[in-house]
Amino acid sequence: MSSSGITVRLLKEEKPSSGLVVSPYLGQDYHKLVQECLQQGRLFEDPLFPADEKSLGYNQLGPWSGQTRGIQWRRPQEICQSPQFICENMKWTDVCQGQLGNCWFLAAAAALTQYPLLMARVVPPQQSFKDRYAGIFHFQFWQYGEWVDVVVDDRLPVKNGQLVFVSSAQKSEFWASLLEKAYAKLNGSYEALDGGFMNEAFVDFTGGLDETVDLKVPPPNLFHLIEKAVKKRSLMGASIQIQSQYESELQTPEGLVKGHAYSIIATWKMEQNGRTIHLLRLRNPWGKVEWNGRWSDNSPLWSQVTVELQAKLQARGEDGEFWIQIEDFLRFFDILEVCNLTPESMRDECAHLWNTNTFCGRWIMGHNAGGCRNYRATFWTNPQYMVTLTEEDEDPHDGCTLLVSLMQKNRRQIRSRGQDFLAVGFEIYQVPKESDNMMLVSERMNLFSMLVPVVLSPFVAKRDVTERYQLPPGKYLLIPSTFQPHQESDFILRVFTEKQHKLMEIDYEIRANANVFQEKELQGTMEEFTAHFTRLSGLDREISPEELQKILVQITSKHTHLKVDGFPLDTCRLLIKMVDRNGNGKLQLEEFRKLWTKIKEWELIFTKYDKDRSGTMDVQELRLALEAAGFTLNNQLVESLCQRYGDDVRQVDFDSFLSCLAYLVCVFGQCQNMDQNKDGLISISKQQWLQLLCFN
Numbered sequence: 001m002s003s004s005g006i007t008v009r010l011l012k013e014e015k016p017s018s019g020l021v022v023s024p025y026l027g028q029d030y031h032k033l034v035q036e037c038l039q040q041g042r043l044f045e046d047p048l049f050p051a052d053e054k055s056l057g058y059n060q061l062g063p064w065s066g067q068t069r070g071i072q073w074r075r076p077q078e079i080c081q082s083p084q085f086i087c088e089n090m091k092w093t094d095v096c097q098g099q100l101g102n103c104w105f106l107a108a109a110a111a112l113t114q115y116p117l118l119m120a121r122v123v124p125p126q127q128s129f130k131d132r133y134a135g136i137f138h139f140q141f142w143q144y145g146e147w148v149d150v151v152v153d154d155r156l157p158v159k160n161g162q163l164v165f166v167s168s169a170q171k172s173e174f175w176a177s178l179l180e181k182a183y184a185k186l187n188g189s190y191e192a193l194d195g196g197f198m199n200e201a202f203v204d205f206t207g208g209l210d211e212t213v214d215l216k217v218p219p220p221n222l223f224h225l226i227e228k229a230v231k232k233r234s235l236m237g238a239s240i241q242i243q244s245q246y247e248s249e250l251q252t253p254e255g256l257v258k259g260h261a262y263s264i265i266a267t268w269k270m271e272q273n274g275r276t277i278h279l280l281r282l283r284n285p286w287g288k289v290e291w292n293g294r295w296s297d298n299s300p301l302w303s304q305v306t307v308e309l310q311a312k313l314q315a316r317g318e319d320g321e322f323w324i325q326i327e328d329f330l331r332f333f334d335i336l337e338v339c340n341l342t343p344e345s346m347r348d349e350c351a352h353l354w355n356t357n358t359f360c361g362r363w364i365m366g367h368n369a370g371g372c373r374n375y376r377a378t379f380w381t382n383p384q385y386m387v388t389l390t391e392e393d394e395d396p397h398d399g400c401t402l403l404v405s406l407m408q409k410n411r412r413q414i415r416s417r418g419q420d421f422l423a424v425g426f427e428i429y430q431v432p433k434e435s436d437n438m439m440l441v442s443e444r445m446n447l448f449s450m451l452v453p454v455v456l457s458p459f460v461a462k463r464d465v466t467e468r469y470q471l472p473p474g475k476y477l478l479i480p481s482t483f484q485p486h487q488e489s490d491f492i493l494r495v496f497t498e499k500q501h502k503l504m505e506i507d508y509e510i511r512a513n514a515n516v517f518q519e520k521e522l523q524g525t526m527e528e529f530t531a532h533f534t535r536l537s538g539l540d541r542e543i544s545p546e547e548l549q550k551i552l553v554q555i556t557s558k559h560t561h562l563k564v565d566g567f568p569l570d571t572c573r574l575l576i577k578m579v580d581r582n583g584n585g586k587l588q589l590e591e592f593r594k595l596w597t598k599i600k601e602w603e604l605i606f607t608k609y610d611k612d613r614s615g616t617m618d619v620q621e622l623r624l625a626l627e628a629a630g631f632t633l634n635n636q637l638v639e640s641l642c643q644r645y646g647d648d649v650r651q652v653d654f655d656s657f658l659s660c661l662a663y664l665v666c667v668f669g670q671c672q673n674m675d676q677n678k679d680g681l682i683s684i685s686k687q688q689w690l691q692l693l694c695f696n
Helices: 030-040 101-111 115-124 175-189 198-206 222-231 300-304 308-311 328-330 412-417 433-439 441-447 526-537 547-557 570-577 589-609 619-628 636-647 654-674 685-692
Strands: 006-011 023-026 072-073 136-143 145-151 156-159 209-214 235-239 262-272 276-284 321-325 333-341 357-363 385-389 398-408 424-430 453-454 464-473 474-482 489-499 501-505 511-512 681-684
Touching: 006 654, 023 333, 030 145, 030 412, 101 115, 101 175, 101 198, 101 235, 115 136, 115 198, 136 175, 136 198, 136 333, 145 175, 145 412, 156 175, 175 198, 175 333, 198 209, 198 235, 198 333, 209 464, 222 235, 222 262, 222 276, 222 333, 222 619, 235 511, 276 398, 300 547, 321 328, 357 474, 357 501, 385 398, 385 489, 398 424, 398 474, 424 464, 424 489, 441 619, 453 464, 526 547, 526 589, 547 570, 547 654, 570 589, 570 654, 589 619, 589 654, 619 636, 619 654, 636 654, 654 685, 681 685
Parallel strands: 006 681, 023 145
Antiparallel strands: 006 511, 072 156, 136 145, 209 333, 235 262, 235 333, 262 276, 276 321, 357 489, 385 474, 385 501, 398 464, 398 489, 424 453, 424 474
16 A cells, blocks of 8 residues: 555536526426427416316315315416416506415515515516417426526416405516415415515515515614615615404505505615614505605705705605604614615626525535534534635724525425424624634534634524624634534525625545554554464455454454444445455455554544444544544535435444445555556546545
């Protein structure tokens, strides 16, 4: 064996174009399906979201529920005469809630009608019940980092001749009903939409990042935040909460309507009598019914400002738009929801958009599902990301604005299996410079005992947790986690900043140190070992995989601190392959000596790092043991090893541990053969690396 180590450097892959790419959801191409239906003279029937009880739901709307009894599926032309996809223009009144608790989705859809460019992406134009009608419609949603195009047939749930779910005030209009159906398909069923938050739908409509502000405990710089959000063209909805459904759309004496979202479209501040007046311009989506208090259209306060300012700001028409002083806004409104748009969300250029970065990840039980900081033994195994903030915002008092969003993926779809959103959150630590050189697992594990979190997000069972921070320039360690350890889920982590930033996943280099290929001294004399080999190898003076299996089983049976699974022949063949120089699949004396010294070395490592003396290793123990054996491995490879060599709960017994190490020795041996310069470094593509890992 060579005495030098080998490092594998994976070449960076070219990132795809940042232009908008829309993928057919579940592989269903809208244009191809339309063409097929027209050629065959039939109306589309969606096999992936059929017109039956499974598409309705799984519990309250399940197959045996009384609520679904009598429901039939009808196409629009079977519901009314002369159906239309859109009557004139899309507007707030097109969205009327049905027998489903998805007002959060409907409020977002209604609010989006005020943003025609954004709405045109969600509801592609040129759809109708006339030209090229084939019973199929399509809608586009942002889903966890990509846009998808969702097709549906136009069969809708009807009961007693009426639509069961969303409908339009104009009975012949169906865009909202079909949009709801497409969103139900995306989430698994109509019932999966029961209960949620308006910003969840805003994000799926735009690809933006959501924030929710409790106006009863507002941040001190609220007006400043709204002012900046207006510049960035963020979607903002403010609402007055209702205590019961009877209060929905109830008008207050001040001219405000409870239970629906007002858009915030402008800000203004001015000096008056030695103090600053902060004004917000709100829009009632009804296009009528306006605030009648201070700075309303007919307020006498307008007489105290200049004629020029009156002409610029004051409007007396009944158009649903009005100015309100921020103190009154805080007094009457309860919740502010903000959707911060990405550059990809906007088709025209905007100088004030956010700088964004995204990572997709997964918490895997027995690998990196470490739970929150309360679980110190496993917390360090969670995915880790380094955020570098180098430049302060334009307003120096803000420091560096950092928006972090942690989103669970595909959790609504598994509600039918009795699962729901996990409690998730994240922690942020300021990182000292000396930690930059900590590239070993053991060093990073011990790092957390020295760090104090800068901020802790709440841990909540929602699809996403988003928080805003003002931090000084520096390096920050961002750790997303579930609250409890050992919980599995896919997630997407997004970071928004005012100025440029760097975001990278903390990973480890791929390396086998020199001691991997060095031989330890033989215990005892060579004469004693030769005699021992002669007794074990029989007349042919070679040890086959079957003979090695018997030897290992016999010896480990005397060691109660080691759990084994009988040393499968595949493990024995791999151990032989590691030292087999003549390629005959058997061990001669010198080969057996090299193997035996390695096995004894690895046994000592296994015993040392099996901290709980269970006879097996969990992932934390395994990572440290692999490091002690001379390997540093990236996260993806450790995950692969845990799946390959661990049991159902990712526990690795002793014979699997030996098999894992023998496998790594063989892989890195091939890497050494590729090192033509003999400098201990090879640079290969990710695809080449994966091919190496799949060696026979």
